[in-house]
Amino acid sequence: MNDHTIRGPVLELHNLIEASIALRPLAARHPDFYSAIMQAAARAEECGKVDLLIEIVARVACTNDRVVEAERSGDPVALSERIELAEPANAAL
Numbered sequence: 575m576n577d578h579t580i581r582g583p584v585l586e587l588h589n590l591i592e593a594s595i596a597l598r599p600l601a602a603r604h605p606d607f608y609s610a611i612m613q614a615a616a617r618a619e620e621c622g623k624v625d626l627l628i629e630i631v632a633r634v635a636c637t638n639d640r641v642v643e644a645e646r647s648g649d650p651v652a653l654s655e656r657i658e659l660a661e662p663a664n665a666a667l
Contacts, residue, residue, distance in 0.1 A: 596638035
């Protein structure tokens with residue numbers, strides 16, 4: 575999706591994905607995931623639930639970014655803790 579043709583909550587979700595070290599590569603590898611999130615944003619906006627979707631995606635981005643950072647640190651305990659925290663956020667998405 576072109577950045578110049580999107581706005582509002584859809585743009586906010588696009589920016590969340592682009593800023594996430596975990597979600598950006600996922601969206602690049604799986605365009606269908608990215609497309610589904612963008613479609614969900616448009617539908618959530620119509621239903622008045624876009625704030626909830628943005629909160630969920632932000633939580634997923636944050637927790638998964640921390641998983642990536644823990645993985646890069648090489649600390650298996652930190653990685654395990656971060657994965658445990660990320661699971662509920664991922665399930666919400």
